[in-house]
Amino acid sequence: MALLDRYGRQRWWPGRTPYEISVGAVLTQHTAWVNAARAIAALRTRRLLTPKRVAALPEGELARVIRPAGTYRLKARRLLALTRWLLERYGGKFDRMGEVALPSLRSSLLAIPGLGPETADAILLYAVGRPVFVADVYARRVLARHRLIGPQAAYEEARPWLEAHLPSDPALFNELHALLVAVGKSHCRTVPRCEECPLRWDLRGRRPAT
DNA sequence: GACCAGGCACATC
DNA sequence: GATGTGCATGGT
Numbered sequence: 001m002a003l004l005d006r007y008g009r010q011r012w013w014p015g016r017t018p019y020e021i022s023v024g025a026v027l028t029q030h031t032a033w034v035n036a037a038r039a040i041a042a043l044r045t046r047r048l049l050t051p052k053r054v055a056a057l058p059e060g061e062l063a064r065v066i067r068p069a070g071t072y073r074l075k076a077r078r079l080l081a082l083t084r085w086l087l088e089r090y091g092g093k094f095d096r097m098g099e100v101a102l103p104s105l106r107s108s109l110l111a112i113p114g115l116g117p118e119t120a121d122a123i124l125l126y127a128v129g130r131p132v133f134v135a136d137v138y139a140r141r142v143l144a145r146h147r148l149i150g151p152q153a154a155y156e157e158a159r160p161w162l163e164a165h166l167p168s169d170p171a172l173f174n175e176l177h178a179l180l181v182a183v184g185k186s187h188c189r190t191v192p193r194c195e196e197c198p199l200r201w202d203l204r205g206r207r208p209a210t
Numbered sequence: 211g212a213c214c215a216g217g218c219a220c221a222t223c
Numbered sequence: 224g225a226t227g228t229g230c231a232t233g234g235t
Contacts, residue, residue, distance in 0.1 A: 012216090025216085032215040035233060070232035074218085116218050136216060181216065 003179045010178030015040075018094035018127035019086070020049050025122040026078050026114070027069040039069035051092035054083045078114030085112050094128055102130055117155050125177070131168040134177045135159040138184030 015021035020040065028036035042065050043049050054062065063076035089108070090096040097105055102124070109120040124130040133139070135158035143149045149158050166172060 028215085029217040030215070030230085031217085031232075032234075035215080038233090068232065070215090071217090071230045072232080074230050078218085114218065118217065122216080134216085138216075177216095185216095 003183065004175065007179055007182050010175065010182060012174060012178035012181075013122070013126035015126070017049070019051055019092070020044075021127040022082060022086075022123045023049065023054075023079060025119045025126070026075055026082060027066060029071070029075065029078075029119060031070050036069045039066040039072075042066065042068065051083045051087050054079065055087055074114070078112075081112050081114055085109075097128055102132070105130070106132070117159070121159070125170060125173055129170050131163070131170045131173055133159050133162040133166070133173050135162055136177075136181070138181040139177060141184045142180050 013021050013024065014037070015024055023043065024036055024040055027039050040049070043054075046065060048054055048057065048065065057065075057080075059073075059076050059080060062079060063072045066072050066075055066079070069075055085108075086092055086094075100108075105128075106120060106124060109115055109123060110117065112120075115123075118134060118136050121132045121134045124132040125134055135155050139162070140149065140153055140155070140158045143158060143161070144151045144153060149161055153161075162173075166176070
């Protein structure tokens with residue numbers, strides 16, 4: 001892949017366990033990753049990166065620990081909701097989700113207050129390993145720039161487009177999403193036109209005639 | 211001091 | 224259905 005050659009492997013999503021990855025997905029909402037990482041580090045220092053320990057914590061105390069991530073009262077509530085869902089349905093074990101059909105697992109995640117499509121899909125892809133594309137603002141920006149989707153395309157428009165145009169491979173989704181974020185953050189912001197960008201060849205699965 | 215960063219829920223028009 | 228606002232920190 002041309003993007004891979006240019007930007008290198010991105011090694012997303014940082015996290016030692018599926019639970020830690022899911023915690024990161026909530027903590028990074030509308031927040032720079034570096035601040036979410038601080039909050040995760042604070043949780044790790046207190047040995048709180050397990051569902052049972054988080055669930056046992058009063059909301060106010062959890063909020064204090066994750067303060068560096070910003071919107072901490074909100075995120076403490078969301079983190080507890082996710083953690084309780086995980087414990088009640090799967091005993092805190094991500095591998096028990098393996099038998100659940102993807103659509104029902106996804107809608108079950110979306111029913112948790114505080115989990116929108118992007119957070120739910122990040123958990124599905126990066127923590128559970130399901131083939132769901134995280135069609136975040138960067139991915140949509142890059143696709144729109146190449147007129148592969150409309151400039152105002154919504155999340156739920158871009159995600160099926162990506163999933164339909166790519167092999168259904170979680171490892172590929174993982175790396176490409178990370179690469180699209182890297183491109184969307186830097187290159188596509190500063191370069192007005194991308195007619196020659198190799199991205200479109202990757203996405204369309206063919207190279208243009210030269 | 212404004213703006214942004216790997217969103218979401220809720221109110222209002 | 225589109226638009227606006229609160230949440231809140233830390234970096235540029």
